[in-house]
Amino acid sequence: MDLQGQNGLDNTFRESWRNRGVVAWVVAGTLISFYTLLYFGGDLGLNDVPALNFDVWAQAIGLPSRWHLYGLLYTVGVVGGGVYYLRKHGNSRYNKYRIAVNVAVQVLLAFTLPLVMALFGQGSYYFSYLWPLAWYDFHPGHLASIPAAVAVWTLGGALVLAPLMAYRYGKRWYCSWVCGCGGLANTFGDPWRHLTATSTKSWKFEKVAVHTVMFIAIGSTFALFLDAFAGDRLPAFHRIVDGGQWWSVKRLYGYVVGSILAGVIGTGLYPLLGPRVWCRNFCPMAALLGLQQKLGRFQITVKPDMCISCGNCTTYCEMGIDVRSYAQSNESFTRSACVGCGMCAHVCPRGVLRLENLTRKRNQGDKARQGLPVVNL
Amino acid sequence: MRVVIIGNGVAGMEAALEVRRREPLWDITIISEESDHFFSRTALMWVFSGQLSHQCIEPLERDVYERLSLQRIRARAVGVDVEAKRVLMAGGREPVPFDQLLVACGSKPRPGPWPGSELAGIGNFVTHQDLAWYEAEVHGGPSRGGPPPNADAHLPFSTPDSPYRKRDVAAEARGRRARDVAVIGGGLIGIEAVEVAHAAGLHPRFFIREEWFWPMAIDRAESTWISERMRAHGVQVHLEENVERFEGERSVERIVTDQGSYQADAVVVAIGVVPNTDFLRGEGDMPLTLDRFGGVVVDERLETSVPGIFAAGDCASVRWFNGAVRPEQLWYTARDQGRVAARGLLGDTAQRYARGHWYNSAKLMDIEYTTAGLVNFHVEGERNWFFEEKGPVRSTSRIVLSGDRVVGFNFLGRRWDHAVLIRFIEEHRTLSYVLDHLNEARFDTEFVPPLHIPMEARLRGLSEGPAPSALPQPVAPPAV
Ligand SMILES: Cc1cc2nc3c(=O)[nH]c(=O)nc-3n(C[C@H](O)[C@H](O)[C@H](O)COP(=O)(O)OP(=O)(O)OC[C@H]3O[C@@H](n4cnc5c(N)ncnc54)[C@H](O)[C@@H]3O)c2cc1C
Ligand code: SF4
Ligand code: SF4
Numbered sequence: 001m002d003l004q005g006q007n008g009l010d011n012t013f014r015e016s017w018r019n020r021g022v023v024a025w026v027v028a029g030t031l032i033s034f035y036t037l038l039y040f041g042g043d044l045g046l047n048d049v050p051a052l053n054f055d056v057w058a059q060a061i062g063l064p065s066r067w068h069l070y071g072l073l074y075t076v077g078v079v080g081g082g083v084y085y086l087r088k089h090g091n092s093r094y095n096k097y098r099i100a101v102n103v104a105v106q107v108l109l110a111f112t113l114p115l116v117m118a119l120f121g122q123g124s125y126y127f128s129y130l131w132p133l134a135w136y137d138f139h140p141g142h143l144a145s146i147p148a149a150v151a152v153w154t155l156g157g158a159l160v161l162a163p164l165m166a167y168r169y170g171k172r173w174y175c176s177w178v179c180g181c182g183g184l185a186n187t188f189g190d191p192w193r194h195l196t197a198t199s200t201k202s203w204k205f206e207k208v209a210v211h212t213v214m215f216i217a218i219g220s221t222f223a224l225f226l227d228a229f230a231g232d233r234l235p236a237f238h239r240i241v242d243g244g245q246w247w248s249v250k251r252l253y254g255y256v257v258g259s260i261l262a263g264v265i266g267t268g269l270y271p272l273l274g275p276r277v278w279c280r281n282f283c284p285m286a287a288l289l290g291l292q293q294k295l296g297r298f299q300i301t302v303k304p305d306m307c308i309s310c311g312n313c314t315t316y317c318e319m320g321i322d323v324r325s326y327a328q329s330n331e332s333f334t335r336s337a338c339v340g341c342g343m344c345a346h347v348c349p350r351g352v353l354r355l356e357n358l359t360r361k362r363n364q365g366d367k368a369r370q371g372l373p374v375v376n377l
Numbered sequence: 378m379r380v381v382i383i384g385n386g387v388a389g390m391e392a393a394l395e396v397r398r399r400e401p402l403w404d405i406t407i408i409s410e411e412s413d414h415f416f417s418r419t420a421l422m423w424v425f426s427g428q429l430s431h432q433c434i435e436p437l438e439r440d441v442y443e444r445l446s447l448q449r450i451r452a453r454a455v456g457v458d459v460e461a462k463r464v465l466m467a468g469g470r471e472p473v474p475f476d477q478l479l480v481a482c483g484s485k486p487r488p489g490p491w492p493g494s495e496l497a498g499i500g501n502f503v504t505h506q507d508l509a510w511y512e513a514e515v516h517g518g519p520s521r522g523g524p525p526p527n528a529d530a531h532l533p534f535s536t537p538d539s540p541y542r543k544r545d546v547a548a549e550a551r552g553r554r555a556r557d558v559a560v561i562g563g564g565l566i567g568i569e570a571v572e573v574a575h576a577a578g579l580h581p582r583f584f585i586r587e588e589w590f591w592p593m594a595i596d597r598a599e600s601t602w603i604s605e606r607m608r609a610h611g612v613q614v615h616l617e618e619n620v621e622r623f624e625g626e627r628s629v630e631r632i633v634t635d636q637g638s639y640q641a642d643a644v645v646v647a648i649g650v651v652p653n654t655d656f657l658r659g660e661g662d663m664p665l666t667l668d669r670f671g672g673v674v675v676d677e678r679l680e681t682s683v684p685g686i687f688a689a690g691d692c693a694s695v696r697w698f699n700g701a702v703r704p705e706q707l708w709y710t711a712r713d714q715g716r717v718a719a720r721g722l723l724g725d726t727a728q729r730y731a732r733g734h735w736y737n738s739a740k741l742m743d744i745e746y747t748t749a750g751l752v753n754f755h756v757e758g759e760r761n762w763f764f765e766e767k768g769p770v771r772s773t774s775r776i777v778l779s780g781d782r783v784v785g786f787n788f789l790g791r792r793w794d795h796a797v798l799i800r801f802i803e804e805h806r807t808l809s810y811v812l813d814h815l816n817e818a819r820f821d822t823e824f825v826p827p828l829h830i831p832m833e834a835r836l837r838g839l840s841e842g843p844a845p846s847a848l849p850q851p852v853a854p855p856a857v
Contacts (some may be wrong), residue, residue, distance in 0.1 A: 003743050003744075004745060004791070004792060004821060004822050004825060005740060005743065005745060005792075006743075007743060008576065008743070009422075009423070009426035009427075009428050009572065009573060009576035010426065010427070010428040011426055011427035011428065011520075011576070012427055012428055012429075013427040013428070013429065013430045013520040013522035014426075014427030014516070014520045014521060014522050015427070016521060018617070019520075019521045019522070020521075021521070038748070091743075092822055093822070093823070093824035093825055094822050094823045094824050097824060123392055143584075194433075199438065200438065272772075302819065303794055303795065303796065305709045305795050306709070306736075306795065308417060308419040308708045308710070309387070309417040309420075309436040310417050310418070310419055310420035310423065310429070310434060311417060311420060311429055311433040311434050311435070311436065312420075312428070312429065313425065314433070315428075315429055315433045316432075324436060325436075328436060340821065345822055346822065348742070349739075349740045350738045350739070351740075351745055351747070351793075351820060352822050353793035354432055354792075354821075354822065355822070355823060
């Protein structure tokens with residue numbers, strides 16, 4: 001039978017591994033060490049120790065490189081977490097379909113396809129990652145090196161498809177259905193979603209941080225572009241942008257944004273700060289899609305005067321949005337941060353919230369819905 | 378101007394916020410015995426299960442009192458001296474002077490009438506302290522989210538008859554946590570207490586005096602499904618069974634009914650709530666007029682029999698949508714009353730409290746419930762249209778008509794937008810119009826297929842008279 005809403009009661013705050021207990025710290029420590037070794041093992045001179053060199057591990061099980069090993073572990077995390085998620089929340093169709101697509105994209109597009117291509121000696125393409133998340137995608141050298149059809153996808157996907165879809169359906173089409181980072185957050189990371197900070201302070205930090213990274217991502221993409229065409233004539237500029245030193249824009253962006261913010265911190269802190277640290281505070285793609293969503297048709301509709309202020313929505317919002325504050329003031333809303341995971345609507349015990357892609361008709365319905373005369377204040 | 382508010386619940390807090398919005402300089406003091414912070418009483422069950430922490434159920438950030446300079450007193454009020462304009466306090470605390478007063482002291486659990494009710498291990502599920510007791514019985518203590526801050530700070534300034542006193546825990550005396558939990562009373566608080574015991578891995582017994590669960594709100598056919606779900610989850614549902622007494626040494630050991638005797642380690646009595654107004658009776662004259670329910674009598678501006686003193690929320694006897702005057706124990710009405718009372722405190726004489734249409738929603742185990750309008754109300758020329766959907770989605774829909782006019786809705790299994798339902802009622806729609814347009818009120822989550830009503834069910838579903846299994850007597854709509 002198809003049931004909406006939360007299936008049974010959760011015991012999030014009774015299970016110590018889900019509430020910053022010892023196990024949570026151990027898992028976080030393990031994840032952080034793993035990412036540090038993965039990204040910085042070479043720089044830290046640890047790759048000489050075979051046990052700490054993931055390339056060695058990868059070859060031991062017949063995978064071409066540490067990145068394929070990482071892909072395998074990632075996929076195991078998404079599949080395993082997906083099973084956990086579906087057991088907990090799979091009674092509702094939105095959750096079921098969404099996670100199924102997420103897992104399928106990870107298994108097929110983000111893991112199997114690149115692996116097969118690598119095994120056949122081809123370059124690997126990750127079709128489910130778009131610029132500016134796949135920040136280097138727009139580098140002219142990169143675009144020139146890939147088949148024309150892939151280049152068309154790379155440009156069209158990022159510049160046409162993504163904004164159009166975000167306008168029509170909200171950023172959820174990417175952040176909660178397709179993206180690998182979102183996929184991991186909503187599967188492997190789901191047990192910790194209530195740990196996302198909801199304070200006003202965290203919101204202020206998010207707004208500054210995520211838009212800063214977005215501007216840096218866009219600005220540095222322009223810089224790369226400029227460098228590709230005019231770098232010969234501007235040697236100093238070329239040195240800064242793509243000179244090969246650790247402090248060049250290209251390498252610094254890779255280290256700071258790609259490795260530290262997305263990996264070490266973004267995933268490493270799942271068990272302590274919730275699964276969307278990266279998506280919420282640092283992901284340039286999320287910021288850009290968020291602006292498009294804000295202009296678009298997606299909204300969370302609030303039933304008037306039905307909210308009992310219980311706080312389930314706010315607690316389980318992985319983006320730290322204070323959904324309750326909108327619900328208790330009868331305000332339907334579109335927040336640029338909202339990834340449309342649907343959990344606020346799912347856990348609401350009074351069915352107050354609904355994710356919607358507005359159409360003209362619904363808009364009118366919405367007007368009719370506003371004036372519920374309980375008291376004429 | 379000194380405004381004093383007794384009660385840090387939704388009514389009191391809404392009033393405080395509204396007064397502060399208008400009057401940045403007035404002195405506002407909130408007296409609350411139960412807790413330091415305003416919290417959502419409706420959410421106690423999720424704190425018990427561990428789904429939410431205490432902080433999660435606080436709708437406002439904790440610094441709101443400092444930010445808006447709302448002063449707090451964490452102690453029990455034991456009376457109001459109307460002449461001297463002072464609130465009298467327990468534990469030898471100084472009386473609190475006021476120019477204007479709002480009484481928003483909420484409800485307390487209705488006590489069980491049965492012998493043995495004073496044994497340890499018997500409690501309720503209404504206050505923070507009830508929650509702490511129930512958690513201690515079943516879980517051995519609060520979740521990792523911790524107890525609320527300063528949980529016991531009020532104890533030196535309380536009285537033995539307070540609903541916020543600390544309870545004896547049978548589990549401590551017994552040396553093991555409760556295994557056999559019983560819940561008495563088939564209403565919303567009862568089913569919540571059952572649900573959380575089930576979530577804790579127990580198989581609670583649910584004693585219901587009536588023929589079926591929650592007869593005020595749902596009819597037999599609807600209720601059968603709920604009972605079925607409860608039983609499927611391992612709840613032992615005892616219908617039409619009357620509790621007679623509790624037995625045990627110091628703690629409860631058995632619960633005896635007219636049909637048997639059962640082991641019980643912990644018993645939650647959930648047979649309703651009554652206005653928490655005993656302290657207003659105080660010693661000597663009773664300045665504020667209370668009605669036979671114990672509710673504070675108020676006029677349409679929510680002013681009591683004493684000018685300058687207002688009452689709002691669960692403790693006030695207000696005019697219901699059907700004209701009856703009695704306390705109404707609901708979150709949204711308490712909130713609205715808080716706002717109206719605030720206008721009174723601000724000296725606005727035009728503001729009236731006017732109750733709109735009845736509506737509500739709930740979740741009964743894992744089944745969604747929505748109602749709007751006059752259901753189980755025995756309206757003139759009543760007819761009921763009923764449809765049970767089976768298939769990928771299971772649901773029931775009941776539409777109540779008065780003559781040809783649709784006047785009420787009762788739904789299980791799907792989510793509906795009560796605002797649209799109320800629009801149908803206000804527009805005096807016919808059954809066939811409503812059935813044609815029902816999906817406009819759909820509020821299901823995405824991808825749930827719309828409700829499809831086959832043509833023959835549209836006709837077959839209609840029966841004359843009240844719902845076949847509704848209560849014989851007209852009843853007031855259910856509060857909790
Ligand atoms: C388990 C449960 C579930 C519920 N679920 C729902 C629901 O789903 N939907 C719904 O609409 N309603 C529900 N209700 C009812 C709803 O919670 C109440 O109607 C609402 O909270 C009433 O608010 P209030 O402000 O009037 O009083 P309360 O929230 O009861 O606040 C009373 C305040 O007064 C203070 N106080 C009282 N006496 C004194 C005194 N003598 N001295 C000092 N301070 C005092 C207390 O400290 C407290 O702060 C539920 C209630 C319970 C118990
Ligand atoms: S607001 Fe709701 S849908 Fe949006 S991210 Fe938060 S929980 Fe998910
Ligand atoms: S919207 Fe729902 S989940 Fe959120 S506070 Fe209100 S009732 Fe609770």
